[in-house]
Amino acid sequence: MHLLHLHPARRKERNRHDWDVACDLAINPAVENMPLAAPRPENFALPDGLSAEEYYRQLVDPFDTGSLSGAGTGSADRDDSGAAGAGNTESRTVDDHAVWEEADCTPLRLIEEMVRSMVRDAWQKCAGEVPGELRPLVESLLVPPRIPWRMILRQFIATAGRLGRRSTWQRENRRFAHETPGSRKRHRLNLLIGVDVSDSTDAAALREAFAGELVRIAASRETCLTVLYANSRIQQIESFRGSNISVASYHGGGFTDLRPVFAYARHMQPPPAAVIYLTDGIGPAPEEMEFPTLWVLTQAGERPVPWGVELRLDV
Numbered sequence: 061m062h063l064l065h066l067h068p069a070r071r072k073e074r075n076r077h078d079w080d081v082a083c084d085l086a087i088n089p090a091v092e093n094m095p096l097a098a099p100r101p102e103n104f105a106l107p108d109g110l111s112a113e114e115y116y117r118q119l120v121d122p123f124d125t126g127s128l129s130g131a132g133t134g135s136a137d138r139d140d141s142g143a144a145g146a147g148n149t150e151s152r153t154v155d156d157h158a159v160w161e162e163a164d165c166t167p168l169r170l171i172e173e174m175v176r177s178m179v180r181d182a183w184q185k186c187a188g189e190v191p192g193e194l195r196p197l198v199e200s201l202l203v204p205p206r207i208p209w210r211m212i213l214r215q216f217i218a219t220a221g222r223l224g225r226r227s228t229w230q231r232e233n234r235r236f237a238h239e240t241p242g243s244r245k246r247h248r249l250n251l252l253i254g255v256d257v258s259d260s261t262d263a264a265a266l267r268e269a270f271a272g273e274l275v276r277i278a279a280s281r282e283t284c285l286t287v288l289y290a291n292s293r294i295q296q297i298e299s300f301r302g303s304n305i306s307v308a309s310y311h312g313g314g315f316t317d318l319r320p321v322f323a324y325a326r327h328m329q330p331p332p333a334a335v336i337y338l339t340d341g342i343g344p345a346p347e348e349m350e351f352p353t354l355w356v357l358t359q360a361g362e363r364p365v366p367w368g369v370e371l372r373l374d375v
Contacts (some may be wrong), residue, residue: 069163070112098153170216209374213336250333252288253335254335286299287299340360341364
């Protein structure tokens, strides 16, 4: 339920503890057999059916200027269910939301597309058998997204490697001595691009649109692109850095085996920050992969494995 509602990505700058409780208040009434200690709207004299953002506004003191870290603020008396009253027990969730921290800095549109992919896989595996209370939400995620494919591609690359300068206490700032941290440049972003050259993806408009967008993204940042043209094996390898990129085309034909590109990725030095693969997805692929992967599929293509993020190239 938390994933379907995209709760991990909707916190933003809100207090983590209160946001966790608000998310539980939004879904707990619809979950059967919840523990008695689980927070519910009635424990806070709040109605059912509100969104997490609405519950959060009711929970947070607008004049609270305390720390946003930790497990809440203040020491007001509360009963065991978290409502005001006798006792000194803080309201808390019964499950651990700490893993959400990694999702909070990921673009919402990209997480939405990842959840859509997970829902499609789960829908196929359960043959469409979904609890009644989840069906409307699941069916809304099965509808093809209206997110422009260029936006998904840009957000995926931005998430794979955040560039610019970052703070470090290993090198002091010369101007301010020990008062502020120094800074250092991040490493160049290395991306591995796989291009399926079998007949199914041999469409000039499709390849040109994909390559052109990669050129625009890479030219605006410190990026190294390693492009592999492959069908059943790797046919050609090209490398580009920064703005020194040209759009090339390679026609190979034959059937597709997706494994050689990922085998190449495992031996790259330095390893790629992510793999982006333009393909119809029809062919054998590794059962698992340690690199973040974006499957850029043709409209008639098939996602070959459950892992990775799916993008449909509409040209």
